[in-house]
Amino acid sequence: MTAPTRGEDESQAPVIAEFVDTTKRFGDIVAAERLNLQIRRGEFLSFLGPSGCGKTTALRMLAGLETPTEGRILIDGQDMGDAPAHRRPVNMVFQQYALFPHMTVAENVGYGLRQRRPRMDRAEIARRVDRALETVRLSDFGPRRIWQMSGGQQQRVALARAIVNEPKVLLLDEPMAALDAKLRGEMQMELLSLQRVLGITFILVTHDQQEALSMSDRICLMGQGRIVQIGTPRDLYDRPANRYAAGFVGSANMLDATVQSTADGQARVALADGSSVTVFSAGDRAAGDRVAIAVRPEALRLSVSDSVDAGATGFAATITHKTFLGEHIECLLHHPVLGQLQVNVPRQAERSLPGADVGRTVHVLWDHGSGLILGQD
Amino acid sequence: MAISRHKARLLLLGPAGLWYAALLVLPLAVVLVYSFGERAAAGGYAPAFTLAQYANLGSRWAAFKNTLVLAPAGTLAALLIAYPLAYFLAVRVNPKWRTALLVLVIVPFWTSILIRSYAWIYLLGGRGIPTLLADLGLGDWRLINTPFAVLVGIVYGYLPLMVFPVYVSLEKLDKRLLEAAADLGAPPWRSFLQVTLPLSLPGVATGSMLVFILLMGEYLIPQMLGGGKVFFVGNALVDLFLQSRNWAFGSAMSVTLVATMLVVVTLYMRFLKRIGAARDDIGVM
Ligand SMILES: Nc1ncnc2c1ncn2[C@@H]1O[C@H](COP(=O)(O)OP(=O)(O)O)[C@@H](O)[C@H]1O
Ligand SMILES: [Mg+2]
Numbered sequence: 001m002t003a004p005t006r007g008e009d010e011s012q013a014p015v016i017a018e019f020v021d022t023t024k025r026f027g028d029i030v031a032a033e034r035l036n037l038q039i040r041r042g043e044f045l046s047f048l049g050p051s052g053c054g055k056t057t058a059l060r061m062l063a064g065l066e067t068p069t070e071g072r073i074l075i076d077g078q079d080m081g082d083a084p085a086h087r088r089p090v091n092m093v094f095q096q097y098a099l100f101p102h103m104t105v106a107e108n109v110g111y112g113l114r115q116r117r118p119r120m121d122r123a124e125i126a127r128r129v130d131r132a133l134e135t136v137r138l139s140d141f142g143p144r145r146i147w148q149m150s151g152g153q154q155q156r157v158a159l160a161r162a163i164v165n166e167p168k169v170l171l172l173d174e175p176m177a178a179l180d181a182k183l184r185g186e187m188q189m190e191l192l193s194l195q196r197v198l199g200i201t202f203i204l205v206t207h208d209q210q211e212a213l214s215m216s217d218r219i220c221l222m223g224q225g226r227i228v229q230i231g232t233p234r235d236l237y238d239r240p241a242n243r244y245a246a247g248f249v250g251s252a253n254m255l256d257a258t259v260q261s262t263a264d265g266q267a268r269v270a271l272a273d274g275s276s277v278t279v280f281s282a283g284d285r286a287a288g289d290r291v292a293i294a295v296r297p298e299a300l301r302l303s304v305s306d307s308v309d310a311g312a313t314g315f316a317a318t319i320t321h322k323t324f325l326g327e328h329i330e331c332l333l334h335h336p337v338l339g340q341l342q343v344n345v346p347r348q349a350e351r352s353l354p355g356a357d358v359g360r361t362v363h364v365l366w367d368h369g370s371g372l373i374l375g376q377d
Numbered sequence: 378m379a380i381s382r383h384k385a386r387l388l389l390l391g392p393a394g395l396w397y398a399a400l401l402v403l404p405l406a407v408v409l410v411y412s413f414g415e416r417a418a419a420g421g422y423a424p425a426f427t428l429a430q431y432a433n434l435g436s437r438w439a440a441f442k443n444t445l446v447l448a449p450a451g452t453l454a455a456l457l458i459a460y461p462l463a464y465f466l467a468v469r470v471n472p473k474w475r476t477a478l479l480v481l482v483i484v485p486f487w488t489s490i491l492i493r494s495y496a497w498i499y500l501l502g503g504r505g506i507p508t509l510l511a512d513l514g515l516g517d518w519r520l521i522n523t524p525f526a527v528l529v530g531i532v533y534g535y536l537p538l539m540v541f542p543v544y545v546s547l548e549k550l551d552k553r554l555l556e557a558a559a560d561l562g563a564p565p566w567r568s569f570l571q572v573t574l575p576l577s578l579p580g581v582a583t584g585s586m587l588v589f590i591l592l593m594g595e596y597l598i599p600q601m602l603g604g605g606k607v608f609f610v611g612n613a614l615v616d617l618f619l620q621s622r623n624w625a626f627g628s629a630m631s632v633t634l635v636a637t638m639l640v641v642v643t644l645y646m647r648f649l650k651r652i653g654a655a656r657d658d659i660g661v662m
Binding site: 063064065084085086087090091092094096098099100101102111112115116161162165 | 551553554556557558559560561562563564567571572575576
């Protein structure tokens, strides 16, 4: 059987791990509340959310390091029940790596294989350890001691120590958090290609939305112990379920509006200043409903002329801040009724905006179809 | 005012250096010289250069034998009792109670060992535990003035010195390493043998060195609980220096004791280093 390809076929891949109404409480703290999630074989899924939202807890319940207070965990169709960590076919890359300081790199990597009963042949262990070290590009480092390795190298040792066991699911708890930006970028690429080569299901925990967006097939966005939204990175970015999702994944302008009319998943809404725009609308909305609208800063445009092309709505606002961020310029504007707006102006577009400096009043253009109505809560 | 590196070093090491030179190196040198001498007619030391004292060591073989059996046995027994206790305190106990329980471990030190040994004389003596055993129909036991009594006494006296170093090494052990071991397929007892135990060896080494070295020179407990029947080298030395006033022979015994200690400690350290560096499958079938 070949590893499932990424993309559309994934929905057909069998479920490899599943949370069923899984809840974990620590005393009064509800770390994870009624999680329901199916993870498919070969997919790269990320748990995304701010610190303390229960990502690690969810991962640890899969690994068997925490027991759910309620609900179930299934791995490859089997109810894990109270199965202890050492009997589960998953492996974890720990947040601070947790490498054994009294063993060499090779001994660390071979640890899981040495636990197999009946015992695995020593030569076979050595062979697989070599191959795993090669995979993470640490071929010559086997005899080294852990403290002789840099942070990035230790991270790869931790990775090799997990993948050498060919787990059904590889769990990664913020594996890149301790690396500097450049190394983190490289490691993200490496992880991705590794996952493609190995065809193992990866579950990554991260609080970094950029990391989740760039690496995942699907993202499970969490907030305060609950799953807020599950979907592809594009789903989450283009169709955030609610205010929280819109604000956490990327940034968004959020505005109050009143529905005027609806048709074919689109809605015409009136903003607080009276101007009206067409936005995407997923749920059932009726004229007169008060709703929240989100629009991405890069979906808005600025103009120094007063002409508004057909298919766009425009309103005047005053530039209060301009921040140069390389590929784009982040502009904060103030509108007397709508409040603060953020517009990201691409580098090339800046040239067509002479004199658009702080203090200047310009036109903000909102193309019809940009933005969407957010779900409740 | 700047102090040169040289001066700073002198200031830092000076006091300890003087102390050791005056109270350790010098006396040891004297003892070494005396050990080649003879007993003066009226007792004390007469200069000479002879190996006669060393040749005569065999006459005090019993003291060496007792010391060399009971000191390692006491160290081992203390380790076997202290390790589970330290493990419990460092790993298992609710942190809320930890400090209180640790204090309990040292509470006995608030009373002089002399008084506590008297208590043991009573407990192990005729009217103590043996009476209890007899009343329960468990036979006739003589405990006081036996090697067993001395062993009980030394283990009791030195236990905290073993508990603390082991506790410290277990306490600073990163518990996530145990989770990693479990995640990689090791059942609890195997992760104990492969991770916990090797990483606590420094504490075990410190504790057993401390206890062993002190036991090699022990005098009080054999004196009280051994009743002159189970005596250590320390007891023999008191006898030689203060009773028979044979300083030369006493010195030869002291030198031999120190040399034995050095040999045993060196061997033990080597042994620990070897298991420390060994693969993690030591002790596992
Ligand atoms: N062992 C524990 N005991 C008590 N509370 C815990 C424990 N582990 C996690 N928590 C709490 O559960 C919540 C979720 O924690 P965690 O899963 O670590 O979040 P994240 O990984 O998303 O930062 C937090 O409020 C945290 O304080
Ligand atoms: Mg976490």
